[in-house]
Amino acid sequence: MSKKSKTAFVCNECGADYTKWAGQCGACGAWNSLSEVRLGPAHSDSRAANFTAAQSGYAGAAGQGRVQKLSEIDLSELPRxxxxxxxxxxxxxxxxxxxxxxxxxxxxxxxxxxxxxxxxxxxxxxxxxxxxxxxxxxxxxxxxxxxxxxxxxxxxxxxxxxxxxxxxxxxxxxxxxxxxxxxxxxxxxxxxxxxxxxxxxxxxxxxxxxxxxxxxxxxxxxxxxxxxxxxxxxxxxxxxxxxxxxxxxxxxxxxxxxxxxxxxxxxxxxxxxxxxxxxxxxxxxNPSAIFLQRADEIAAGSVVTSVWEGTRPLLVELQALVDDSSLGNPRRVAVGLDHNRLNMLLAVLHRHGGVLVGDQDVFINVVGGVKVMETSADLTLLMAVVSSFRNRILDRDLMIFGEVGLAGEIRPVPSGQERLREAAKHGFRKAIVPAANRLKTDIEGMQVIPVKTLAEALNALDMG
The missing domain is CATH 3.40.50.300 (P-loop containing nucleotide triphosphate hydrolases)
Structure with missing residues (x-):
């Protein structure tokens, strides 16, 4: 006697399945996304699925069903x-x-x-x-x-x-x-x-x-x-x-x-x-060397920061352009950074730094197509904005990192020592960092300036 094929309705957006059709998927909320799928009868004696650990000699195969203590599991069975x-x-x-x-x-x-x-x-x-x-x-x-x-x-x-x-x-x-x-x-x-x-x-x-x-x-x-x-x-x-x-x-x-x-x-x-x-x-x-191919003459609004990618630091150049706006609502464009965080940081810059760019177009770009996912570039972004707004060129050998809070405080970021060592390796001689990330051991040839507030960072660059 032949087995009947089963019918299911599967959401094309999230993959949830249902026994009958509905106008909206209850899992993801998408409308008109359920499509009918006919499933053939399941064959428990499928030859291709009948592979056992004994056939392959793989001791870590699933489905062995033997209870073991976590401390007894031999990790040498899984060599890379x-x-x-x-x-x-x-x-x-x-x-x-x-x-x-x-x-x-x-x-x-x-x-x-x-x-x-x-x-x-x-x-x-x-x-x-x-x-x-x-x-x-x-x-x-x-x-x-x-x-x-x-x-x-x-x-x-x-x-x-x-x-x-x-x-x-x-x-x-x-x-x-x-x-x-x-x-x-x-x-x-x-x-x-x-x-x-x-x-x-x-x-x-x-x-x-x-x-x-x-x-x-x-x-x-x-x-x-x-x-x-x-x-x-x-x-x-x-x-x-x-x-x-x-x-x-x-x-x-x-x-x-x-x-x-x-x-x-x-x-x-x-x-x-x-x-x-x-x-x-x-x-x-050495990806830092690739993303740091800067122009011979650096323009205002260009600053280098250090972002943490997985298990290593990566030096990238962040550029800002601030210009008079001809529109009623000035534009805010961020490429490689979160647009909402840019708006928040500009508000902090006005309230706690005394720099108003509300009537200016602000464009931010991370050179090389890198996407900055962490908050360590907050202070770098604001220093680049002020540099472009006041047309002040920052030192070529300067590196900045730090998270900026809503109260204008500069918060520490993870792995600050490794970021500074990576910068020193690429010839940077000056760094503005959160006070909690100050050096425990000096790095030869590098001047580290610890700051606690946004105002201190602006004064360190004579832009307060």
Whole structure:
């Protein structure tokens, strides 16, 4: 007797499913986002899912069912697999973990397939690696590898979009590292919907994740992004995987940043920097030097700050332009910084610094396309605004950081000592920092000026 297929209604925005249609999704509140999905009968005897830890020799596979004390778990069972790319290893937390699933996303042309092909070509020289391509033909991938001059004699390739068949083939090949490019074109025969739909992406990702956990295969999934830069597909996709990283970069810049948004095996918000060249993506071991390529003659409104990215400081240039406004409502534009925080800091500057720019257009830009996510650039932003407003050029070897409170106080920021050492390494000789971040041990050749209030910072630059 044949089993009936089940019908569900899935939200295209968040992936929540319901037994009947409704006009609004109760999970995310989106209207008219539920679509009907027909699910085929579940087969408990699926061959592709019947992989055990004994078949792979992976001692950390899920589903073993034996209770252990936390102190008794042997961490040596999960050795890291270095990728030979130090920037990628930094973002991953030290390398790939057997049995982990990594999702890498980015805009078209950012270099996702390129960096993964480079990584697997080098890894295949030491261990078994499998590259599964669903969007490109094998000839296209081979042409790219030849153009980039990559070693292609050991990397195993597979052109397939059926998830069950991919897992069956991988079970025979037994790769230690596997790439699936991309999850949006994968499909399962039992799910009666088009590839890329919410149901297909969710079920395909869950199936591949189960395979990786049970066989100890380090798996990397490539994901598409929407027009606003978020990962396409159901939100549950980011919960299934172990690590989510984004490859970002504009088409007019040759630099690409790799940032971890979720990582169960390392620090989040870790940043890796690459440069796009004719030989593919090359690592940038000293990103501060790249973002500090300043003009020979510095204009007013240019200040250098130090932001903390993951486990290291990064020096970036922050520019401000203050000009008379011809509009009734002066413009406030922030590129690389939070627009709402800019408005708040300008109010603090007026109330506690005595500088009124309410009738001026204020434009803020972080050079190099870097996005500053923390508050350590508050004081730098205000000093750049005052510098441009009063047309005062600040010293070239000056670096500023610190958080500004609503009462005009300068609050400390984490890892202040490391930020100062990074600045000294790049030739900066003067720094204005929060009083709580003053040096515990002197740095040769650097003058550190601790300040407690915004007024003290303005007086330190003779702009009070």
């Amino acid at each position: 697999i270095p990728t030979n790319a130090s920037e990628l290893d930094r973002v991953l937390g030290g390398g790939l973990v057997p049995g982990s699933v990594v999702l890498i996303g980015g805009h078209p042309g950012a270099g996702k397939s390129t960096v993964l092909l480079q990584t697997l070509c080098h890894l295949s020289q030491k261990l078994s690696a499998l590259y599964v391509t669903g969007e490109e033909s094998l000839q296209q991938v081979a042409m790219r590898a030849k153009r980039l001059g990559l070693p292609a004699d050991h990397l195993q390739m597979l052109s397939e979009t059926n998830v069950e068949q991919i897992c069956l083939t991988a079970g025979e090949v037994k790769p230690r590292v596997m790439v699936v490019d991309s999850i949006q074109v994968m499909h399962m025969a039992e799910v009666q919907s088009a590839p890329g739909s919410v149901a297909q992406v969710r079920e395909s990702a869950a199936y591949l994740t189960r395979f990786a956990k049970q066989t100890g295969t380090a798996m990397i999934l490539v994901g598409h992004v929407t027009k606003d830069g978020t990962l396409a597909g159901p939100k549950v996709l980011e919960h299934i995987i172990d690590c989510s990283i984004m490859l970002e970069g504009t088409h007019d810049s040759r630099f690409r940043t790799l940032r971890a948004h979720k990582n169960r095996f390392g620090a989040v918000n870790e940043l890796g920097v690459f440069a796009m060249t004719e030989q593919g993506l090359k690592e940038v071991s």
